[in-house]
Amino acid sequence: MSAISLPATIRVFERGWLSSNNILFTGPGPATLVDSGYLIHAAQTLALVEHVLGERPLERLINTHLHSDHCGGNAALQARYGCRTLIPVAEADKVRAWDEAALSFQATGQQCERFGFDGTLAPGDPLEMGGMHWQVLGAPGHDPHSLIFYCPAEAILISADALWQHGFGVIFPELEGQSGFAEARATLALIDALDVRLVIPGHGAPFTDVKPALARAFSRLDFLQADPVRNAENAIKVMLKFLLLERQQFALDALPAMFAHNPVIESARRRYLDKTPAELAAWAVQSLVRAGVARRDGGQLVNHDL
Template sequence: MTAPHLPPSMRVLERGWLSSNNILFLGREQTALVDSGYLNHAAQTVALVAHGLQGRPLDRLLNTHLHSDHCGGNAALQQAWRCHTSIPAGQAAQVRSWDRDALSYNGTGQQCAPFSFDDTLQAGDQLTLGDMQWQVLAAAGHDPHSLIFYCQEHGILISADALWENGFGVIFPELDGESGFAEARATLELIATLDVRLVIPGHGAPFSGVAAALDTAFSRLAYLAADPQRNAQNAIKVLLKFLLLERQQIKLTEVPAMLASLPLAAAANRRYLQRSVADLSEWAVAQLLRAGAAEIRDGFLYNRH
């Protein structure tokens, strides 16, 4: 979609709740893409990027963080263009050895095709994307290694899952008993110091109401931190939705076993909720139905987009 005040060298390929937005840069000398979406959508990602490139090759691929919905298209893009790939420095060893546990894919039950990388990104780095200068900033909270990109000249922030128009991504470290709320607050406070006029979030449409979005995010963070059970509940709902995205339909009687098989969901339940698996599953299904993200027909839970 075309966002207000988006420079002509940028394109935002807006995806969905479970596949991250892709930000395409068409510089005079180099093209680049930030984030690549989920594995199930990789073929579509390649097609969308190819259309946006208008016959040019994809020279560079960068990831804000390595959750599966942000890097699941990496391997397909590398196969299509052999693009130079940059990932957060904190996860270089995990990608090099393809440690699915450390990369969270086993814990969440999500898929990501193995990919390689050429160099790493860390806070303080300077990037040239779309003939514009970007600062790399640390954005821990949702993920300890997450990064965001800021262009001071145009007041644009690529915020990944650190800030959405109506919140932010699940604070995953807290599910394992690690600190995440304090880091998320520090990230929001950092964003508040920047002269941001346009935010390109990891999910959802670009937006310009930055002050209102920050107010919403701070309020939501305080709500979650006041009772970590709320963060755990949100995470389990999201994890079930990912399972449904993978399979498109799940027999209702199989939902409890599927949730129980996810180490991260089991850990969150054990630490914060302490519900029976049957009760937890019934609750999670009800949440997806209420959100319009699923429907029940003939004893099956079906995915709804």
């Protein structure tokens, strides 16, 4: 971060992997937060925002997409500030009805307290944040309805989970037999066509090596698309690690049932993986242990961070 030059009106709270980064615009114009982190970190999100804003209210909250690690703090921020909330237009009916089956929370086994919204954003909309003009762009792939935000004057891209410095988010639609690889490739091509000097990703530090990051992302996408089993296996490891980050430990003998009852994991297993739920759980546990990001302790799988 020390070598990255951000406009004075932008503050980035780098949150790690369980919670997405939060991007706070302090003015001119309404104080605005892009993405709110995961539910169990909502108090931390509030504290970070309050530390910067002081007595000034947060007037607007915007979500790039509605995965739980990007919108889990929405309800807490709304309760504290009564902030105007904008979400991707394609998610409006689901949020209005609070349909957790249509939203991603139930399918991924993750938490999100119910929140409302005041307006929507769609690709092509203009947006002003921090005294800068931004373009709202569609970024399907990781999530069909994800948005990214581009400021041409500053050559800054808020990329959500469409592009990280070393990859991108899981291509979830492919796990359920829907198209996702082609959309992710088109999103990367869209980013490649922009004049971008600085990317603020959904996870990880802001970065300026944009072309190398895109090359890594295209290579990663080629690798996954060549054999969709790789995408399925990666997704299952990611979802188990997310669970461990949230709970810190999990009973090993409970994992097969949890896998069997998780719609995303079960769909991926039936479609791509020649394993029973018990075999898949054992494989996932071994994969995390081998990678050094979890350990066995008696009958428990325990989180371990490198």
